[in-house]
Amino acid sequence: MVKMIRLAVLGCAAIAGLAASQNSAQAAVVFSDTFDGETLGLNYNSFANWDVVANTGTVDLIGAPNFFNLYPGNGRYVDLDGSTNNAGVLATKASFAAGSYVLSFELGGNRRIGSADGVTVKLGDFTQSFTLNPLDPLSLIVLNVTTSIAGKLSFENTGGDNVGAILDDVTLTAVPEPSTLALASMGLVIGMVARRRRNQA
Ligand SMILES: [Ca+2]
Ligand SMILES: [Ca+2]
């Protein structure tokens, strides 16, 4: 009986180890951007990894060293409401497969004037909205995201007063499906325990 328990414990440890190694093998950063390599500019649309969706409006690329550097120490970042009184939709050039992800990004208040900003985040059929008061600090937001369709990741500031919420440090990590190898090894261990139980009976 003790042996059987020991075998079961070993089996569980093996499963956990397998699952962990599978997860580390499969969990992958599929997108990451600090905006620090971009060129400073108003109504900017020369992003390496993003497009401002046509006919939706504009965004500004601001920050270090001294171009509307509202959040010193964060390099460069995006003012999600550009300078045409019409906030644009900032969408990744890449499209991401249906599935589960961890999405992290930093959002901060506009730090200038006026009312709060609404920001809507989308990935495929996932949507979530945030409200940023003007003096809200630049803060890390981490979301568990699941989309049933492939799609681009996008950020959109509501309104159009040229003073938008600030976006920086976007990272998207794919979450692996439950590992078929771990499931198979679990079946193997259950089979071993059952066989041992039969032998002892
Ligand atoms: Ca940055
Ligand atoms: Ca602006």
Ligand SMILES: [Ca+2]
């Ligand atoms: Ca605004």
